[in-house]
Amino acid sequence: MRIDRGLFTLAAAIALVGALGPMAEAQPACPVKLGGILSLTGSLGAIGKPIADSARLAVEHVNAAGGVKGCPIEFILRDDQGQSTVGVDAAKNLVDVQGVPAIIGAISSGVSLPVLTSVAVPAKVTMVSCCSTAPTFTTLAQEGKTGGYFFRTLPTTKTQAYGAAKIAAERGYKKVAIIYVNTDFGVNLAKDFTRALQKLGGAVVLSIPYQENQPSYRAEVTRALAATPDSIYLVAFPQDGATLAREWISFGGTQNIILNNALRADQFLKAVGARFLQNAYGMDNAQVAGPSVDAFNQAYQAKFGSPPNGPGLHTVYDAVAVTALAMQAAKTLTGTEIRDNIRRVTGPTGTPVSTGVEGLRRGLELLRGGQAIRYTGATGPIQFDAYGDVSGPILVYRFKDEQIVTERVMTLDEVQALFKQIDG
Amino acid sequence: MLGLVSYLVFFAIVVLVFAIAVLGLNLQWGFTGLFNAGVVGFYAVGGYTLAILTAPPRPEFLGGLGLPFVVGLAVAMGTSAAAAFVIGLATIRLREDYLAIATFGVAVVIQLVALNFEALTGGNLGIAAIPRPLAGWFDSPFAYNGFYLVLMAVAVGTVYWALERMVRSPWGRVLRAIREDETAAVSLGKDARRFRLQAFVLGSMLVGLAGALYVAFIGYVSPFDFLPIVTFQMWTMLIVGGSGSNRGAVLGAAIVWGLWSLSGSLVARYLPSELQTQGGALQVILIGLILVLTLLFRPRGLIGEAPIVSRHLEDH
Numbered sequence: 001m002r003i004d005r006g007l008f009t010l011a012a013a014i015a016l017v018g019a020l021g022p023m024a025e026a027q028p029a030c031p032v033k034l035g036g037i038l039s040l041t042g043s044l045g046a047i048g049k050p051i052a053d054s055a056r057l058a059v060e061h062v063n064a065a066g067g068v069k070g071c072p073i074e075f076i077l078r079d080d081q082g083q084s085t086v087g088v089d090a091a092k093n094l095v096d097v098q099g100v101p102a103i104i105g106a107i108s109s110g111v112s113l114p115v116l117t118s119v120a121v122p123a124k125v126t127m128v129s130c131c132s133t134a135p136t137f138t139t140l141a142q143e144g145k146t147g148g149y150f151f152r153t154l155p156t157t158k159t160q161a162y163g164a165a166k167i168a169a170e171r172g173y174k175k176v177a178i179i180y181v182n183t184d185f186g187v188n189l190a191k192d193f194t195r196a197l198q199k200l201g202g203a204v205v206l207s208i209p210y211q212e213n214q215p216s217y218r219a220e221v222t223r224a225l226a227a228t229p230d231s232i233y234l235v236a237f238p239q240d241g242a243t244l245a246r247e248w249i250s251f252g253g254t255q256n257i258i259l260n261n262a263l264r265a266d267q268f269l270k271a272v273g274a275r276f277l278q279n280a281y282g283m284d285n286a287q288v289a290g291p292s293v294d295a296f297n298q299a300y301q302a303k304f305g306s307p308p309n310g311p312g313l314h315t316v317y318d319a320v321a322v323t324a325l326a327m328q329a330a331k332t333l334t335g336t337e338i339r340d341n342i343r344r345v346t347g348p349t350g351t352p353v354s355t356g357v358e359g360l361r362r363g364l365e366l367l368r369g370g371q372a373i374r375y376t377g378a379t380g381p382i383q384f385d386a387y388g389d390v391s392g393p394i395l396v397y398r399f400k401d402e403q404i405v406t407e408r409v410m411t412l413d414e415v416q417a418l419f420k421q422i423d424g
Numbered sequence: 425m426l427g428l429v430s431y432l433v434f435f436a437i438v439v440l441v442f443a444i445a446v447l448g449l450n451l452q453w454g455f456t457g458l459f460n461a462g463v464v465g466f467y468a469v470g471g472y473t474l475a476i477l478t479a480p481p482r483p484e485f486l487g488g489l490g491l492p493f494v495v496g497l498a499v500a501m502g503t504s505a506a507a508a509f510v511i512g513l514a515t516i517r518l519r520e521d522y523l524a525i526a527t528f529g530v531a532v533v534i535q536l537v538a539l540n541f542e543a544l545t546g547g548n549l550g551i552a553a554i555p556r557p558l559a560g561w562f563d564s565p566f567a568y569n570g571f572y573l574v575l576m577a578v579a580v581g582t583v584y585w586a587l588e589r590m591v592r593s594p595w596g597r598v599l600r601a602i603r604e605d606e607t608a609a610v611s612l613g614k615d616a617r618r619f620r621l622q623a624f625v626l627g628s629m630l631v632g633l634a635g636a637l638y639v640a641f642i643g644y645v646s647p648f649d650f651l652p653i654v655t656f657q658m659w660t661m662l663i664v665g666g667s668g669s670n671r672g673a674v675l676g677a678a679i680v681w682g683l684w685s686l687s688g689s690l691v692a693r694y695l696p697s698e699l700q701t702q703g704g705a706l707q708v709i710l711i712g713l714i715l716v717l718t719l720l721f722r723p724r725g726l727i728g729e730a731p732i733v734s735r736h737l738e739d740h
Contacts, residue, residue: 040704052701076692079704084649088642089438089685096431097689110648113552118642122565136549145553182539184548209540 030071032333034059034323035078035094037105037115038316042082043212044107047237047262050304051130051312052077055104057303058320065361068327075320076100080111087111091119101335102126102323107312109134109184116140121147125335126342128323130316133157134184141387149339151388153322153379154315155285157185161192162418163283163394163410164233164258169200171281173256177229178207179220179236179244186235189260193233199422205229212240221247231256237311238263242271255279262311264397264404277399281407284395285315285379295356296378309404318377321360322346325375328367346382350374381412391415426566433569435685440576441638442677446661447583447670448630454667454729455591456623457603458516461524462531463631463658466504468538468650470632471639473500475551476544478640485551486543493557497636504632505625507534512624516617531655539647550646557640572641579637580674583630587670599623657684664718666725675726680715687711 036055039048059075067073076098080087087106094100103125106112112132117140120127129152138156140146168176176197180186186209194204206227210220221244224232231254236244241263249255249272259282269277296317300308308314323338325345330337344350345363350372353363366373375382382390394415396407410418445467452458476487478496515526538545545551557575562568590596601609602616610616639645657680665676687710691703718726 040701041708045704049701049704056697056701075697075700077700077703078688078692079707081653081704081708082648083651083653084642084646085438085638085654086684086688089435089681090688092434093431093685093689096427096434099427108648110548110550110646113550113646114642114644114649117552117644122568134549136552140552143553182548187542187548211536 029069031074032068032071032327033098033100034073034075034320034327035091035098035100035103035105036075037078037080037087037090037094037103037111039082039107039111040077040079042080044082046239047311048107050310051107051316053304054300054308054313055130055316055320057300058317058324061299061355061357061360062321062324062364064357066364068324068364069333073324080106080108082108082111084111084114088114088118091115095119095123095125100125101333102128102327102338104128104130104316104319104323107131109136113137116146116150120149120335121145123335125149126323126326126338127151128153128319128342130154130319131312133188135188136184138387138389141389146388148388149335151319151322151342151384152315153318153377153382153390154312155392155394156389157188158192158419159391159394159415160261160283160285161189162196162422163396163415164189164260165193165196165200165202165422166410166418167258167281167283167396168197168202168231168233171231171256173231173258174202175205175228175230176202176233176258177205177224177227177231178233179217179224179248180207180209180233181236181240182209182211189235190233196422204233210236210240210244212237214240214243217244217247218251220244221251221253224248225251225253230254231258233258233260234263235260236263238265238268238271242268245272245276249276258282261285265310266404269399269402269404274399274402280399282397284397285392290376290380292354292359292376293378293380295354295359299356314378317355318375318379318382321355321377322375322382324360325363325367325373328364343384345373346375346384347372348374348383352376352381391419430566430569433566433573435681437569437573437576437641438638439678439681440573440580441634441641442658442661442681443580443674444583444637445631445634446658446665446673446677447580447587448627448634449658449662450627450667450670450673451587451591451599451623451630452627453662454669454673455596455603456599456620456627457520458620458624458627459520459524460527460624460627461655461659462527462529462534464650464652464654465527465531465534466508466628466631467635467638467654467658468531468534468647469504469507470500470635471645471649472538472545472551472635473503473632474636474639475554475645479551479554484543485546487545487551493555493640496640497633500636501629501633504635505629507632508625508628509621512621512628516621516624528652528655531650531652535647535650535652538650546646548647550644550648552644554639554643554645556643576637579633583633584670584674591670595619657681660715662725664715664725666727666729668729669725669727672725672727672729679726683711683714687714 038052063072078090109132180190257280261284264284326338326341329341352374394410474496477491479488481488661676661680666672687707691707
């Protein structure tokens with residue numbers, strides 16, 4: 001018994017040292033480490049797992065294209081379980097123990113923010129998020145509190161909200177009700193949409209938040225119906241969104257529906273039924289047509305056997321690709337060097353390079369030759385502003401013959417004109 | 425090697441934060457038998473109080489008073505104790521599982537208030553840029569964390585020492601008498617309701633203190649810090665460490681949080697890269713498995729309650 005326990009302790013101690021400590025022998029230059037913090041389980045697990053798969057695909061592509069500085073990338077992926085404490089601990093471990101110079105993530109702004117302020121900024125590690133939409137990041141950047149270490153490859157909620165308001169205005173909706181998910185994402189989308197629609201000549205008659213993961217949203221739906229809107233803007237994630245849409249339609253709500261980007265999912269379409277969604281239009285970021293988008297879509301389809309429909313799949317690919325290219329461009333592999341080189345690989349004057357193994361190989365070669373490049377990603381061209389935010393083109397989608405189809409695309413120029421019209 | 429030390433310092437700080445909360449829970453469950461299933465609610469009250477009082481002012485917030493850390497900490501303990509007092513007055517009569525349901529509900533309400541009372545709590549966006557105490561005095565993050573570790577160690581030491589004295593005092597023996605047989609305690613003239621309320625308020629105050637210390641360390645607070653899973657984690661720490669033992673509470677915090685962190689590292693290190701995206705699920709299974717094994721082989725926790733009820737009996 002005593003011996004057993006001693007052995008057990010010894011085994012545990014060995015496992016502990018093995019898991020925590022860097023190996024005793026001198027660390028070789030290869031592989032190059034890149035951290036990832038994504039929600040693989042927890043409330044965002046359903047969208048987080050495919051996002052992580054897409055991130056892995058990007059890493060595979062970079063490695064197949066020759067890797068960073070001749071080394072393959074080792075992508076160390078940690079699960080934040082949707083809990084900020086877990087995410088912060090994982091980030092600290094990645095930075096201190098694994099010594100990663102850059103982190104991809106996180107998904108939820110509630111995890112990304114504490115990771116950024118309490119781990120990444122003090123340690124001077126670059127963070128590139130695929131999915132955190134909170135405007136707080138922009139505010140912190142304006143106040144100089146992020147040190148410029150934070151980037152995100154998805155357009156902020158403003159782009160989405162303005163796009164949705166534009167759809168509403170174009171279709172002549174005057175009295176819009178909003179039902180939105182009560183997260184930072186939903187709150188901001190609803191706020192920006194209300195403001196934008198006013199400028200474009202419509203009005204929001206009522207906006208109602210809903211809590212996630214409820215079996216029914218009858219109360220919310222009934223309240224919205226009472227305001228007799230001529231259309232509804234639904235800001236939701238696929239599962240709850242389907243519940244809401246079904247209840248909305250079965251209680252006699254209008255089928256003039258505007259949807260947010262997360263509902264551009266087969267799961268939503270199947271659960272509601274295409275015949276009820278004939279008048280539903282949604283907007284999503286930037287998956288513009290173009291060779292760089294097609295290359296990604298084909299690679300994703302080939303790898304996982306289904307088209308990349310779902311939030312974050314395109315943006316996380318770009319997050320990884322941009323970071324890897326910046327690592328190649330950096331003189332040394334430090335967070336600060338990577339931060340300073342991110343704009344060098346996405347600047348408008350560089351030679352355009354595309355996604356996929358071929359595109360990335362060309363990008364890495366050009367960088368090795370000391371040339372500037374412009375990475376054109378799975379979401380089209382990306383350009384970071386002074387605060388690490390991107391704005392991008394918008395696509396309008398709808399449902400036709402049980403399929404999600406792209407109605408049209410607003411180019412980056414159109415979007416910027418829309419911004420000017422609304423923000424003045 | 426320095427990196428590992430730096431991580432361990434950070435890890436230890438989080439463990440000590442949890443330790444204070446678990447010590448508070450231990451006073452409630454371990455010594456008094458109060459089934460508080462809403463621990464995270466008081467953790468949130470403490471955290472938010474500190475954030476609202478010490479964050480720099482912003483036009484869109486009611487809070488952001490920019491007060492010193494010490495004031496924030498003291499008021500955080502006050503508000504969580506006050507919250508516990510009000511909730512306790514209403515619910516403390518309830519026995520075991522009924523109290524659990526009531527407190528669980530309260531914790532959910534507190535989280536929803538934090539989520540929806542935007543003017544005060546920042547709603548979903550939370551409150552960012554909360555100043556860390558004495559942050560200007562240290563030139564490197566590592567030195568600062570070292571300082572915070574000392575601060576936490578002093579806090580845990582003080583709380584531990586005070587609790588040890590209290591539970592060994594006549595007051596503490598009444599708590600255990602109530603836990604074992606409330607009717608017997610009442611028949612001896614003890615006002616059980618009053619003692620239960622005292623233990624509930626004191627325990628919740630410690631949980632609130634832990635919340636405030638966590639928020640001050642991270643510098644950011646949002647409703648996502650206070651999901652019901654945190655209650656589960658704290659309970660696990662207490663049960664694994666050994667309820668009824670203050671040393672067990674501290675040890676449990678270290679072991680369980682270590683398990684959470686270590687399982688993540690193990691999965692990231694040893695799982696083949698093509699399976700990495702399933703690592704999250706594996707990690708959760710691993711955590712569950714180890715907890716079940718611990719409870720099977722050490723049903724009273726790693727350090728169970730000491731059998732001695734009075735130091736005067738030790739001589740025999």
